[in-house]
Amino acid sequence: MRAVRYHEHGEPDVLGVEELDEPTPAAAEVLVEIRAASVNAVDAKFRAGTYGSVSLPAIPGGDAAGVVAAVGEGVEEFAVGDRVFAGGLGHDEGGTFAEYAAIPRMKVAHLPENISFEVGGAIPNVGVTAWTALVERAGLEPTERLLVHGGNGGVGHAAVQLGATMGADVIATVGSESVGERVRDLGASATVDYDSETLAGEIDDATDGEGVDVILDHRLDDYLGLDLTVAAQNGRVITITGGIPSVENPPLQHKELTIRGTAIANIPERRPILQRIARLIVRGDLAPVVAETYGFEDVGEAHRAVVEGGYVGKLIVRP
Ligand SMILES: NC(=O)c1ccc[n+]([C@@H]2O[C@H](COP(=O)([O-])OP(=O)(O)OC[C@H]3O[C@@H](n4cnc5c(N)ncnc54)[C@H](OP(=O)(O)O)[C@@H]3O)[C@@H](O)[C@H]2O)c1
Known part of the structure; x- marks a missing residue:
């Protein structure tokens, strides 16, 4: 072969x-x-x-x-x-x-x-990762606010769609307005440029100042500080990469935040999630x-x- x-x-x-x-x-x-x-x-x-x-x-x-x-x-x-x-x-x-x-x-x-x-x-890889992060690790609930970093990426574009079909209000970061337009078509209610100098403020505005309940982070080294800033009370940060950088005065305690990792390598039994993903695709909820x-x-x-x-x-x- x-x-x-x-x-x-x-x-x-x-x-x-x-x-x-x-x-x-x-x-x-x-x-x-x-x-x-x-x-x-x-x-x-x-x-x-x-x-x-x-x-x-x-x-x-x-x-x-x-x-x-x-x-x-x-x-x-x-x-x-x-x-x-x-x-x-x-x-x-x-x-x-x-x-x-x-x-x-x-x-x-x-x-x-x-x-x-x-x-x-x-x-498969990105779908199982997005599913595990949002459904199993974050316990994302309808009407919650979800921030997806890199909403156009493999994991990101699956997470934007999954979050939207779960009834969450999805905000995604992207690298350009033309990409942002396409990510909004996938189900994000707002997109913000990840290079913006006022990123935290723009995310906060997109939540009407209430903060984000769940954050899917793929560059924790870069964004943990921002995540903790924009997180709402009881917010959950789910990371799919990286270690934990040091953050000055993290508001972990008073916001009761959770930071949790997930790795697809720890999920040998992928078939049940793949079957659910196939059903979402057939239903038109995931494309x-x-x-x-x-x-x-x-x-x-x-x-x-x-x-x-x-x-x-x-x-x-x-x-
Ligand atoms: N833990 C796990 O089980 C697991 C599973 C899958 C993936 N991962 C990891 O997660 C990461 C993403 O995987 P992927 O397959 O989705 O990769 P991908 O398809 O290459 O997507 C990467 C995303 O990151 C964005 N990005 C680039 N620079 C950025 C910045 N400065 N700030 C914010 N976002 C930025 C990209 O945007 P542009 O298109 O604008 O560059 C794109 O949206 C990789 O590091 C991968 O190894 C982990």
Whole structure:
């Protein structure tokens, strides 16, 4: 099979296309013939060698949608020919930028007929992350105010839509007005420029001075101070990256704030969330956005693009 691989960490040009043996599914694994996969921000960090430990050579890619080609021992819920999507691979597992990938069964869910492979391949990692952060960690409630940093990003654009469909009032930060317009179309009631010198004041204005109940933060090092400033009483800050920078006089105590992390690596059983995500997509409450599609030869370009940003949604890779 053809696959993208890197043998050493480095710039995107370490990525090459190679001919490899098709993997054989082990017990409890599903062999998926990949039709579409997506680029996640973390893929570029794994490749660069700046995050986690990766055994080399490595195939990048953590999300996939495709068709079941074979099943390992003990897999009864999938049959050859089923349409499926799966997420969260790539960290020391066989990646998905390949014609086939063997994936643990609990990371795989059925993909309804009316969801395209591109959309199915775009959403797993970012959708599971947004779901876990908002539903399970934050306990977001209808009418609460939600701040999503980077509302156009992979996680951000899923969180904006999920928050809106949960009945929250969503405020998102973005890098430009043209992107902001598209994020408002996804369900944000207000967008603010993350480079604004009056960011905290603008967020406060968007809440009519009442503050934000839940904050989804993907750059805690940069924004924890702001988060604690704009948080309402009993606010919850959910972080998907970073350590905790020092903040002068954090109003943790008198506002009774919570800061909580979440990591998709801690969720081996992704199927129940993927099934809910599929239902949201079928209902029209979640519409993963495909910004660009790349072939295997252009994965380096896709890795550059994910770091550069400035688009809405996800970058897709197709064999
Ligand atoms: N904990 C977990 O389980 C988990 C899961 C998924 C992702 N993550 C991490 O979460 C982060 C986001 O992931 P992703 O897949 O959503 O990445 P992504 O698709 O690349 O999105 C990144 C977002 O950050 C925005 N951004 C860039 N500079 C910014 C700034 N100065 N202030 C605020 N926002 C800024 C981007 O806006 P522009 O388009 O304007 O550049 C974009 O909206 C990554 O670090 C990723 O590794 C963690």
